[in-house]
Amino acid sequence: MKGILGTKVGMTQVWQGDRLVPVTVILAGPCPVVQRKAADTDGYSAVQLGWEEKTTKASTKPELGHFKKSGVTPQRHLVEFRDFLPEADQVSVEIFEQGQKVDVTATSKGRGTAGVIKRWNFGGLPATHGVKKKHRSPGSIGQRKFPGRVYKGKKMAGHYGSEKVTTVGLELLEIRSDDNLLLIKGAIPGPNGGLVVVKDSKRKVN
Template sequence: MKGIIGKKIGMTSIFTPDGKQTACTIIEAGPCVVTQVKTADTDGYSALQLGFGDKKEKHSNKSEINHFSKSQTAPKSFVKEFRNYFEDKNLGDTITVDIFAEGDKVDVVGTTKGKGFQGVVKRHGFSGVGEKSHGQHDRQRAPGSIGGSSYPSRVFKGMRMAGRMGNDRVKLKGLKVVKIFSDKNYILVSGSVPGHNGSIVLIQK
């Protein structure tokens, strides 16, 4: 599996040669530095640790500075492991968006926007109890009954109720690489990608 760490820039649309308009997400992918090479002999599994985004040295502790100095690079803000990388890389190597090609199918992992504590109408799509009647003025967005009385005399686990919404890790599979701008480290993938603009995403193949 090959992959890279990127930052979501925003969305745009481009026209394909046949004249069709395609909605795309712009991701600034890399450049990423190989900060650690893990092998089955030393670590029990094979993986590459990649770092993305420079961090000021005054905001890093000594263990971080020492770790990144082994790969001759500045401390990184984001670090991620990719298991069983598609090719051998050495400590300190740079990985750019050129590992992908236009037309490739990739998986993008991101964290969805956090919505805070939400009710059942927004969180689960409930329609509410119904219209107002005499003496009822706050039932439009109410959840309704959640359990029985004598049986089962409890609320089943997994009952859809109000609660925290969003801020979940989501993987979108099979997104098409529409265009690559190597000079700007930009990659355009079809469709939307979870997360707000400026959030960190992982692109895998």
């Protein structure tokens, strides 16, 4: 499955026919090939790509040995793509085709500690008729003697965001090879400047 690493630049609009379409701009590649894995030696075939150079001072000794073996400068991010064996030593945006569907994976924006209304879209308690100071409360979270505990997975207040999120079936509107840019229709997870992984879409989305 073809894929590439990049950075989310931001959102803008482009003309598609006679209407404006919102797009997300991604600076993607060129990504150096750090490691190749073969089915006969590793049990599966894959390629490991790097993104965003870093100094040797910011790298550990095992990392430096790993990069030295492949003759690549230290990379801040490493991601493995299975069943993708590029012949070149670098992967660029030209592996994709304009108009194809892609899946985009990124880390969502962190929201800190959030209540059940913001985190799980609860409706809250009534505004009047005896309710006081509990309007945004989750309500009951369990029973009495049985089971005598709160079930695992119960939707409650807590940390919201900073999770790995994949948006599937997005249309790749435009590829600008000279600038290493991908213009993807719609929004993708994560803040501007965040790491983004773009792959061929697994699912058939209309």
